[in-house]
Amino acid sequence: MRPGRWLGIAMLGAGITAFAGQKAQTQTKAQQGETGQQGVPPPAEQEAMRNFLAIGAPPDAEAAKRGQAVFVSTCGFCHGSDATGGATGPDLVRSLVVLHDQGTGKEIGPVVHNGRPGKGMPAFTNLTDAQVHDIAQFLLGRTQAAANRMSYKIQNIVTGDPKAGEAYFSAHCASCHSATGDLAHVATKFEPVKLQSRFLYPKSGGSDESGPADPREQKTVTVTLSSGQTYSGKLNRMDDFSVAMTDAEGQHHSWIFEDEKGINVQVNDPLAKHEELLKQYSDAEMHNILAYLETLK
Ligand code: HEC
Ligand code: HEC
Numbered sequence: 001m002r003p004g005r006w007l008g009i010a011m012l013g014a015g016i017t018a019f020a021g022q023k024a025q026t027q028t029k030a031q032q033g034e035t036g037q038q039g040v041p042p043p044a045e046q047e048a049m050r051n052f053l054a055i056g057a058p059p060d061a062e063a064a065k066r067g068q069a070v071f072v073s074t075c076g077f078c079h080g081s082d083a084t085g086g087a088t089g090p091d092l093v094r095s096l097v098v099l100h101d102q103g104t105g106k107e108i109g110p111v112v113h114n115g116r117p118g119k120g121m122p123a124f125t126n127l128t129d130a131q132v133h134d135i136a137q138f139l140l141g142r143t144q145a146a147a148n149r150m151s152y153k154i155q156n157i158v159t160g161d162p163k164a165g166e167a168y169f170s171a172h173c174a175s176c177h178s179a180t181g182d183l184a185h186v187a188t189k190f191e192p193v194k195l196q197s198r199f200l201y202p203k204s205g206g207s208d209e210s211g212p213a214d215p216r217e218q219k220t221v222t223v224t225l226s227s228g229q230t231y232s233g234k235l236n237r238m239d240d241f242s243v244a245m246t247d248a249e250g251q252h253h254s255w256i257f258e259d260e261k262g263i264n265v266q267v268n269d270p271l272a273k274h275e276e277l278l279k280q281y282s283d284a285e286m287h288n289i290l291a292y293l294e295t296l297k
Contacts, residue, residue, distance in 0.1 A: 059103050059137040067138030070131050083142045088120050092139055093146045103140030105133040165292025168285055179296055187296045196290050200278055203271060219269045221245050226262030235267055
């Protein structure tokens with residue numbers, strides 16, 4: 001092997017260390033997500049969860065079963081047979097309409113009977129009120145199952161200490177956020193469960209050429225070539241072999257690492273701190289922070 005090639009690989013290795021670190025973090029995040037879904041919490045916690053979410057008693061098992069049958073055949077194609085979203089319809093387990101319906105059919109009924117003309121949701125005029133009620137019971141069960149999986153976190157929301165949360169916020173969050181600025185009234189913007197997931201991992205969407213949904217999440221990059229020339233701007237894409245970016249003038253640039261000996265790539269991810277914090281929180285800290293954020297009405 002030519003010495004130049006060795007050098008290239010060594011440089012490449014150094015250049016993408018940060019990136020490999022990011023991958024590891026992403027994995028940790030996925031693992032954390034899974035931890036929250038392990039096991040079924042004991043009845044007392046389920047009870048606390050239901051009280052906290054104000055979702056009342058569990059559904060009537062028979063009704064939910066009938067509702068499931070209708071749902072899978074009538075709604076499943078679009079919303080997914082487990083209601084978490086399908087070909088064209090949104091996730092109903094996280095729908096506010098469904099959450100507020102609480103198994104009654106009162107909120108869901110009008111949507112089912114009138115549809116959402118022009119938005120891809122057809123009207124189902126032939127479904128009886130009893131059938132809608134059954135579907136509502138099925139969806140209630142799905143909502144509760146989803147909530148229960150998060151119970152070890154949410155249950156403690158009730159016991160979190162907002163004062164301690166505020167102290168943590170001042171120490172670890174205030175460099176980027178302000179309770180009277182960007183996070184003012186944040187608790188009115190999101191339900192507690194959603195608020196929790198927003199601060200645990202606030203990514204709003206995939207990053208492609210058009211960038212993430214929220215520009216404040218935009219990853220930026222500084223590329224330094226062996227000639228000393230540097231390019232800074234929006235990171236469009238990066239993998240083990242290449243990097244692509246757009247500079248302030250809107251010019252696209254990309255480099256293949258193997259062709260650019262000595263290239264150095266520094267990625268700045270505005271959410272990296274969040275991923276770091278995610279690994280640091282103790283359970284208590286997590287719940288204190290949420291209890292504090294909940295005071296920002
Ligand atoms: C052909 C696809 C399709 C079918 C079939 C369908 N839906 Fe929908 N549904 C949609 C779409 C698309 C939306 C989102 C409309 C919008 O953007 O407001 C929606 C929205 C909803 C909503 C409101 C969600 C929210 O949070 O705003 C409910 C509730 C709902 N559907 C229930 C049902 C039920 C129950 C059935 C079966 C009886 C059903 N849907 C069948 C496509 C479908
Ligand atoms: C290094 C900067 C930084 C630090 C430190 C930081 N965040 Fe963030 N945070 C961001 C960015 C960037 C976003 C994504 C843009 C946005 O939604 O505000 C974000 C998003 C959020 C959101 C979602 C806001 C929304 O409207 O959707 C919450 C809530 C949040 N952070 C809470 C916290 C808390 C609590 C801490 C401390 C434990 C913290 N952040 C620490 C940078 C930071």
